[in-house]
Amino acid sequence: MREAGVTMSQKITGVKASAGIAIGKAFLLTTPDLQINTVAIEEPANEIQRFQEALARAKNDLEGIVLRVEQEMGTDHADIFKAHLLVLEDPELVDTVKDKITSEKINAESALNDVAQGFIGLFEQMDNEYMRERAADIRDVTKRVLSYLLGVPFAGLGELTEEVIIVADDLTPSDTAQLDRRYVKGFVTDIGGRTSHSAIMARSLEIPAVVGTQGITREVQQATLIILDGHEGIAIIDPSEEEIADYRRKQADYEAQKAELAKLVNDKTVTLDNHHVELAANIGSPEDVAGAIANGAEGVGLFRTEFLYMGRNDFPTEEEQYLAYKHVLEHMGDRPVVIRTLDIGGDKHLSYLALPEEMNPFLGHRAIRLCLDNQELFRTQLRALLRASVHGNLKIMFPMIATLEEFRQAKAILEEEKKSLVNRGIVVSDQYEVGMMIEIPAAALMADQFAREVDFFSIGTNDLIQYTMAADRMNEKVAYLYQPYHPAVLRLLHNVIKAGHAQNKWVGMCGEMAGDPIAIPILLGMGLDEFSMSAGSILPARQQLSRLSAEDAAKQMDTILQMSTSVQVEAFVKEWLERV
Ligand code: PEP
Ligand code: MG
Numbered sequence: 001m002r003e004a005g006v007t008m009s010q011k012i013t014g015v016k017a018s019a020g021i022a023i024g025k026a027f028l029l030t031t032p033d034l035q036i037n038t039v040a041i042e043e044p045a046n047e048i049q050r051f052q053e054a055l056a057r058a059k060n061d062l063e064g065i066v067l068r069v070e071q072e073m074g075t076d077h078a079d080i081f082k083a084h085l086l087v088l089e090d091p092e093l094v095d096t097v098k099d100k101i102t103s104e105k106i107n108a109e110s111a112l113n114d115v116a117q118g119f120i121g122l123f124e125q126m127d128n129e130y131m132r133e134r135a136a137d138i139r140d141v142t143k144r145v146l147s148y149l150l151g152v153p154f155a156g157l158g159e160l161t162e163e164v165i166i167v168a169d170d171l172t173p174s175d176t177a178q179l180d181r182r183y184v185k186g187f188v189t190d191i192g193g194r195t196s197h198s199a200i201m202a203r204s205l206e207i208p209a210v211v212g213t214q215g216i217t218r219e220v221q222q223a224t225l226i227i228l229d230g231h232e233g234i235a236i237i238d239p240s241e242e243e244i245a246d247y248r249r250k251q252a253d254y255e256a257q258k259a260e261l262a263k264l265v266n267d268k269t270v271t272l273d274n275h276h277v278e279l280a281a282n283i284g285s286p287e288d289v290a291g292a293i294a295n296g297a298e299g300v301g302l303f304r305t306e307f308l309y310m311g312r313n314d315f316p317t318e319e320e321q322y323l324a325y326k327h328v329l330e331h332m333g334d335r336p337v338v339i340r341t342l343d344i345g346g347d348k349h350l351s352y353l354a355l356p357e358e359m360n361p362f363l364g365h366r367a368i369r370l371c372l373d374n375q376e377l378f379r380t381q382l383r384a385l386l387r388a389s390v391h392g393n394l395k396i397m398f399p400m401i402a403t404l405e406e407f408r409q410a411k412a413i414l415e416e417e418k419k420s421l422v423n424r425g426i427v428v429s430d431q432y433e434v435g436m437m438i439e440i441p442a443a444a445l446m447a448d449q450f451a452r453e454v455d456f457f458s459i460g461t462n463d464l465i466q467y468t469m470a471a472d473r474m475n476e477k478v479a480y481l482y483q484p485y486h487p488a489v490l491r492l493l494h495n496v497i498k499a500g501h502a503q504n505k506w507v508g509m510c511g512e513m514a515g516d517p518i519a520i521p522i523l524l525g526m527g528l529d530e531f532s533m534s535a536g537s538i539l540p541a542r543q544q545l546s547r548l549s550a551e552d553a554a555k556q557m558d559t560i561l562q563m564s565t566s567v568q569v570e571a572f573v574k575e576w577l578e579r580v
Helices: 044-073 075-088 091-104 108-124 129-150 173-177 197-205 241-262 288-294 305-309 318-332 367-373 375-391 404-423 441-445 447-451 461-469 476-481 487-502 519-526 535-546 550-561 566-579
Strands: 010-013 015-018 021-028 164-168 184-189 209-211 225-229 234-237 278-283 300-304 336-340 393-398 433-438 456-459 506-509 530-533
Touching: 015 197, 021 184, 021 241, 044 075, 044 091, 044 108, 044 129, 075 129, 091 108, 108 129, 164 225, 173 197, 184 197, 184 225, 197 209, 197 278, 197 535, 209 225, 225 241, 241 535, 278 288, 278 336, 278 535, 288 318, 288 535, 300 305, 300 318, 300 530, 305 318, 318 336, 318 375, 318 393, 367 375, 367 404, 375 393, 375 404, 393 404, 393 456, 404 433, 404 447, 433 441, 433 447, 441 447, 441 461, 441 487, 447 456, 447 487, 456 487, 461 487, 487 506, 487 519, 487 550, 487 566, 519 535, 519 550, 519 566, 530 535, 550 566
Parallel strands: 021 164, 164 184, 184 209, 278 300, 278 530, 300 336, 336 393, 393 433, 433 456, 456 506, 506 530
Antiparallel strands: 010 234, 015 209, 021 225, 225 234
């Protein structure tokens, strides 16, 4: 209830996606209302002049964005905007608009809109995905120029000039690739879960995020003040003075806590009883290595290479990939770097690779399945990896392996590429390891068989949990079934770790569960060797592990594995943690 003169704040709950607190103005990521009316004009020359000015302003914007994105995120991420610049300079489009203004004596916005719609319609009907993508470029650029002609502000992620909290229905992986860390202090979305890729990106950018609010975009106006609490998964719209003061205090406490943790950055990760485990970082781009090192990573446990393929218009070449892998390997020195081959499909798409619509994309033609079917794509990446192997401590990992045949086939292709490189006189290290992700229950159950043929396992719980519980990781409605501590999941994990160790293979985990403070004691008890997580979780995990005893943790396993529900497990671990 609202009292006269008193505005009440509104609290919206969602899924905690990335820790931290942000207080700032909302930037509602929506399409501006570009209402176009056709107006007869007397002087075509004046309209052409207005059109050219709008083009010049749009061009100026885009050049600035290209420079900034290149500096902050690398050249690949700037490719989308370079494509937009090409559209702006395309005489087919520009001259057709000018001719239309002159011949039909109509206003510039109407002429541009008509011409652009014509091109968009044409491209959209083409079979070729690349051409359909050009339609999207023309639509974006047209909106930008129209917004100048109409005097309506253009709301794009590349346009930010002040600190904001993004409010959006969803952020695609390529939206997140354009986020400017200087201005984006956090984001909150209608859809998504903790392991959706926007959430994972937020953690690697170390900005607070709340996802899956199921409707915040309907509640927030542009520029409304918001408090975003990534620890609790809440957003407060229009907060009161008291709430702001309270959250400023929490923000300061969190910063102080981070400063305290920063003291552990150069330490090894050892438990109370001197057992060493490795804490590694998950990264999505070569630029993330700096954050991994700054957060004390002892390795990279997962480089999601698909992000190298996103936010651009064509596949990265072998050379581009080689340079990206070399960068990561060199910066990590002798620390291990696990690079995963392309995992596209599911919720990760490439605009230039036409993938047919599937009924169940997470069960569909994705990751290694797609690579084994598109061998040129796969072989290019493998050559880049093999060439980069001389620059550091490389471990190549195949995603979504379900059967031994798939692993053998992927490994055989790798061997073939290695032989052909060596025959061409190119040096390839003989020290790299070849392993696989365990993210399909069939592979988890057959881990003893796989363990004979791999150098290592890394458990991908984000997918393993969704497949074990048959609960889509993106769907808030079934989030209650997405239970990392469910004994069924824990038994699979235990099986994998035991099977790896029986063959003297190291076992890591690169799913989000590896950085979860409730899961960490259990995983330690099971003997997990490597925990790979968002960079921001490493130091808290190091601190937590320093207070735990590996021997004591191992003793709890019999009890935990005999439990019947996730709730029971969680309560047991919480009680255990209170005792240490
Ligand atoms: C996983 O499934 O746990 C994993 C690490 O892979 P991704 O999140 O990229 O699917
Ligand atoms: Mg996965």
